[in-house]
Amino acid sequence: MKNNLLYLLLLLSTHAFAQSPKEKGLNSINKESAEAYITFLAHDLLEGREAGKRGSRIAAEYIKSVLQGIGIKPYPETYYQSFEAYSKERQKRTRFYVHPDTIAKYREEDAHRKLELKNVLGYIEGKNKNECVIIGAHYDHLGIDESLANDKIYNGADDNASGVSAVLQIAKAFLMSGEKPEHSIIFAFWDGEELGLLGSEYFMLSYNSSVKIKGYLNFDMIGRNNNETKPKQVVYFYTEAHPAFGEWLKDDIICYDIQLEPDYKPWDKPIGGSDNASFAKRDIPVIWYHTDGHPDYHQPGDHVEKINWEKLVSITKAAYLNLWNLANLDKY
Numbered sequence: 001m002k003n004n005l006l007y008l009l010l011l012l013s014t015h016a017f018a019q020s021p022k023e024k025g026l027n028s029i030n031k032e033s034a035e036a037y038i039t040f041l042a043h044d045l046l047e048g049r050e051a052g053k054r055g056s057r058i059a060a061e062y063i064k065s066v067l068q069g070i071g072i073k074p075y076p077e078t079y080y081q082s083f084e085a086y087s088k089e090r091q092k093r094t095r096f097y098v099h100p101d102t103i104a105k106y107r108e109e110d111a112h113r114k115l116e117l118k119n120v121l122g123y124i125e126g127k128n129k130n131e132c133v134i135i136g137a138h139y140d141h142l143g144i145d146e147s148l149a150n151d152k153i154y155n156g157a158d159d160n161a162s163g164v165s166a167v168l169q170i171a172k173a174f175l176m177s178g179e180k181p182e183h184s185i186i187f188a189f190w191d192g193e194e195l196g197l198l199g200s201e202y203f204m205l206s207y208n209s210s211v212k213i214k215g216y217l218n219f220d221m222i223g224r225n226n227n228e229t230k231p232k233q234v235v236y237f238y239t240e241a242h243p244a245f246g247e248w249l250k251d252d253i254i255c256y257d258i259q260l261e262p263d264y265k266p267w268d269k270p271i272g273g274s275d276n277a278s279f280a281k282r283d284i285p286v287i288w289y290h291t292d293g294h295p296d297y298h299q300p301g302d303h304v305e306k307i308n309w310e311k312l313v314s315i316t317k318a319a320y321l322n323l324w325n326l327a328n329l330d331k332y
């Protein structure tokens with residue numbers, strides 16, 4: 001009798017502490033990983049990760065190695081999606097383009113500029129291979145300005161090593177959950193965002209798969225405080241036609257005690273600001289986390305020691321829960 005009671009107590013306690021697959025993934029997200037990823041990417045040795053330059057090539061190689069180490073497969077066959085961007089010569093001050101028609105036109109000009117760029121893409125196959133979701137962040141930044149008198153390197157810790165750290169941690173969390181998602185997931189690290197959303201635009205221009213993209217989740221700058229008196233503030237943009245996205249976050253904040261105070265910003269057509277535009281303009285529903293502007297925005301002072309780690313980790317967890325729904329629910 002006594003033994004039976006002990007057994008029952010043991011059973012109850014292990015049951016109470018057993019984690020669901022979703023919670024296993026959630027609990028793998030931590031500050032240590034975020035610090036490791038961001039400290040490397042925002043190091044002076046990476047020279048501000050300017051698209052097409054040495055520092056951004058090292059960043060791409062690093063992201064690829066981390067994906068391999070975690071066990072994330074490449075998409076579709078290789079981790080790198082290489083592409084070219086063209087513009088007129090520098091004095092004409094035009095932007096870079098990836099559309100094949102524009103490239104063909106610029107190639108005919110005697111003097112034009114050309115960049116060799118690459119997105120880094122990872123993949124988890126879902127049970128239903130006909131639909132997928134994408135989560136992404138750009139990894140390029142502004143490089144070096146030798147004419148600056150003091151600090152010459154635009155380290156881009158917040159913009160956007162912070163977002164890259166979130167995508168990497170969420171990729172790992174999905175594997176840690178041990179559960180295959182319903183829909184496949186593409187983990188995307190975009191190049192050339194600072195030059196005009198080049199990587200995400202190229203990805204969508206060249207996307208010719210019959211697999212339907214059900215949604216896109218974007219990060220761009222998730223590690224700073226816009227207002228120091230509101231350290232839990234985050235802007236949560238989402239496609240207005242999908243009010244479920246707002247409900248998901250509200251519920252998860254309560255259910256998982258996520259320490260965030262979001263500004264909910266439903267948006268009828270979220271085609272501005274960052275790589276979300278490349279998806280929203282093609283009518284793919286988006287979610288975009290952003291902690292707003294700050295004095296170091298696009299300045300050499302965007303340094304790793306200014307990151308609000310608690311908030312960054314909370315946003316990563318909230319977004320993992322969003323992606324869990326995006327990848328596992330049929331309708332939203």
Ligand SMILES: [Zn+2]
Nearest residue numbers: 159160220221
């Ligand atoms: Zn950015």
